[in-house]
Amino acid sequence: MKISKIILRKQFDGFPKESDFELVEEDLGDDLEDDEFFFEALYISCDPYIRILAPSYKEGETVIPGYQLSRVTKSNNSKYPVGSILVTGAGWRTGGKSNGVGPEGVWYERNDLPKNVPQSAGVGIFAMTGLTACYGVEYVLKPKKGETLFVSASAGAVGNIAGQIGKILGCRVVGSCGSDEKIKYVKSIGFDDAFNYKTESVKEGLKRVAPEGVDLYFDNVGGDFASAVLKQMNRKGRIAVCGMLSSYNEKEPRAHVIQQTMFMKSLLMQGFNIFADIPPYNEEIYQKLKKWAEEGKLKQYESISEGFKNLPSTFIGMLCGKNLGKTIVKL
Structure with missing residues (x-):
């Protein structure tokens, strides 16, 4: 399985520039170990916290972090069969291989999104x-x-x-x-x-x-x-x-x-922050959000760009305040 990923080419000096990013290819092979699965990215989220964490990124190595709505395409994992819709911490990748654990693994399962919201809400309201x-x-x-x-x-x-x-x-x-x-x-x-x-x-x-x-x-x-x-x-x-x-x-x-x-x-x-404080309440909050969305009280408002290569420009535009609602890139 071959994928594309975007890494940090050069550390941000103040405001990020497109030249700070680099698109590279990676071959993951075609074999899976026990409990592993391949996935493809459907939507990738652009978030301000990426800028906060930037000083910890290594030039020429770090894949830009973040989360995406992913679909399982091949699986040796009984928990995540083919077709599963997941929110993963895979970052700016077009796909990947995972066993579901760790910060780049599965954050949430989203096979039961409400029918009256777009699937992209899987990285918005419901993530x-x-x-x-x-x-x-x-x-x-x-x-x-x-x-x-x-x-x-x-x-x-x-x-x-x-x-x-x-x-x-x-x-x-x-x-x-x-x-x-x-x-x-x-x-x-x-x-x-x-x-x-x-x-x-x-x-x-x-x-x-x-x-x-x-x-x-x-x-x-x-x-x-x-x-x-x-x-x-x-x-x-x-x-x-x-x-x-x-x-x-x-x-x-x-x-x-x-x-x-x-x-x-x-x-x-x-x-408060999403990693330290919210996890014990993930499912409880998700059920509330689902109920409000199903009742038509809570809606997804978004700015969507298309194309993996447009992630850097979309991210920079979001930091400039060009977006309305959630900023997402559709693959």
Whole structure:
């Protein structure tokens, strides 16, 4: 079995460039050991965390990490027969050989996706993106009906799902975006209001869209932006720290003093991540997401590119904020 894979050619210097990536071929042979299977990639996810982990990648060696929706094509594994649909941590590969274990193995089985969503939702709502959004909103923020939830980067992959879940759980949901087009988009998927952070300050934007203050903050941005949001929060507000888009490409991240604001407002802030905190709740959250999707309350919104070789440009575009919803490459 021959596959293509994309490796790190040169370590990122600030913002990634297409020349930092290299497409190479690999021959995996045709034989399988006991419990091994071959798989082909159907959809590959583009995620910001790839940029965070970049300093640990080895030039000329590391396959760009990440997850994909895969289909088993040949199998010596009774648990994963031919035709099985899996979310694997295979990264930027067109296929591979696996025994299902380890970080590059099987993350989730997705043979029972709802019929009313596209199969690509297997790397969106029903994979890391949806699990992260649900855990952050429901398990970290613990919303109460009627509270105001603010989601930064609300037109992004996690942000749009977090907002939808906030609405399902009875919150008033507002957000921030980087263009008027994105504001229209988030309003179309149920957000009560949003502001353009490029044309309106966080302070003025939040005063307008959340005149009674913010109770819950789902933070995808961090940095100066997050510090400004904290000042607009109500007393005993809760913050779920999911991402830090504002500093992913900074060579020297800046320090932000937030203790005084947290002290004065009695705020509660909690960080979380998909690898350390969410696994015990994977199946529980998946069943909730499935139910909401089947009821038509939760939908997959995505930006899809086609062609394996377009992964680098698609990834860079996502970091530039060009995407609406989940960024995916279809093979």
